[in-house]
Amino acid sequence: MNVLVAMPNGALREDFFPPQTKSRLESIADVTWNESGEEWSQRELRDRIQGIDVCVTGWGCPQLTADVVDRADDLELLAHTGGSVATIASEAVYDAGIDVVSANDVMAEYVAEYVLGAILTHVRCLGELNAAMHRGRTDSDSYFIESLHDSTIGLVGLGTIGRFFLEHLRSFDVTVDVYDPYIDDDALGEFPFVTRTDLETALSSEIVSLHAARTPETIGMLDAEELAQIPDDALFVNTARAELVVEDALLDELRSGRFSAILDVFHEEPLPDDHELRDLENVFLTPHVGGSQIRPPLTESVIDDIERYRDGAPLEHGISRGAWELMTR
Structure with a gap:
């Protein structure tokens, strides 16, 4: 051979x-x-x-x-x-x-693991608590610590990563709405806590995670109108591709502080040292390491x-x- x-x-x-x-x-x-x-x-x-x-x-x-x-x-x-x-x-x-x-499919497992870990880090305020402890603080009352249990989660796109993520979510009492026009109606039958829905419903969740592939049809699929449907105090997660989201529209929302974001992908990689995202406290940034x-x-x-x-x-x-x-x- x-x-x-x-x-x-x-x-x-x-x-x-x-x-x-x-x-x-x-x-x-x-x-x-x-x-x-x-x-x-x-x-x-x-x-x-x-x-x-x-x-x-x-x-x-x-x-x-x-x-x-x-x-x-x-x-x-x-x-x-x-x-x-x-x-x-x-x-x-x-x-x-x-x-x-x-x-x-192997890489997808690691990305799904990253998504779960990053979301749990956010809802349990682990980054903030760790930083506070290093500054000598021991109180937790000033942090809004939540749980993933009982959350509503919207997946925009499913794919292999999304399916592995759903497997992780079996351990939590969550409700998941999935928007993906390319899957069959019975594709989610093994997940009783998941409903196939439209884009607006998926975006109206407490946690919105983007898992669509970057194709000519999906580039710019989330613009100002779509991002406006994400609720106040929600969490937006993008481990797919930055180009699926209109950058200026996302920056406008994040500047306002209306919701938070976990971003592992960017329009320019590596992310420039002087990029505005680095200065926004409501954004958790990692350098495209979800699975790679x-x-x-x-x-x-x-x-x-x-x-x-x-x-x-x-x-x-x-x-x-x-x-x-x-x-x-």
């Missing part, structure tokens, strides 16, 4: 392929690595893809376009160590019958599927054409 790892040599690839993970892959296949330290062009990938059974990609890899696929005479599996394969796979890949897998910093398990899940491919076993992390079409671009 011939495997081509298209990720360029460097610190990022070392994060995804620490020594033990690299050795594991090399123990099951003849591996060719991109040792250039630079992202290959599609032409460079095309020059190297012939005779390859499995192409492993990640951040910093070109798309497998029709021109690349035309040269990929033996390619049967595209294995992506990241989440979305929207800009890595192509119609040509699926037309050629090449299987596609990614670590999307936990990297070796992502690669391990992909290698698991490479082994299944080698053994002729069903793949567990497959991305269908339909799923690919709806992924973040």
Whole structure:
């Protein structure tokens, strides 16, 4: 089995392929690595893809376009160590019958964990209490400490992350409204505490969490009119993509202090040092780490599927054409 790892040599690839993970892959296949330290062009990938059974990609890899696929005479599996394969796979890949897998569902588990942890940190005032204790204060009466139990939560978009988040919410006595025009009416049958609803209802919740993919249809989906529907003193969470929300409209709301926000994604990343968001006390900021910093398990899940491919076993992390079409671009 011939495997081509298209990720360029460097610190990022070392994060995804620490020594033990690299050795594991090399123990099951003849591996060719991109040792250039630079992202290959599609032409460079095309020059190297012939005779390859499995192409492993990640951040910093070109798309497998029709021109690349035309040269990929033996390619049967595209294995992506990241989440979305929207800009890595192509119609040509699926037309050629090449299987596609990614670590999307594994990364989604970590993002859902982040969402739950961040929300609990907010409602229990853990950040403020920790800061106060370090300043020598021991009282808690000045903080409005709440509980996640009995809350109403609105999910805008569902997807894999949203489903894992719903699994976490089983432990809490919450009511959840989900807006997602792409799911079937029976898609939420396993969650008796969840109702499929319209966007306005989902936005009217005490906690609103955004989980839609970034596509041409969803960019700017939340503008001033939609954000105005979020209740006073609510919490808005965005771990999806910043472009789904009109930035000026969100800044207007956050400046007013009408509701709070947890933001892990931004229109410009890394967030500029002088960005206004850094000065707003009602915003909890993290640098796009919801799932992306936990990297070796992502690669391990992909290698698991490479082994299944080698053994002729069903793949567990497959991305269908339909799923690919709806992924973040």
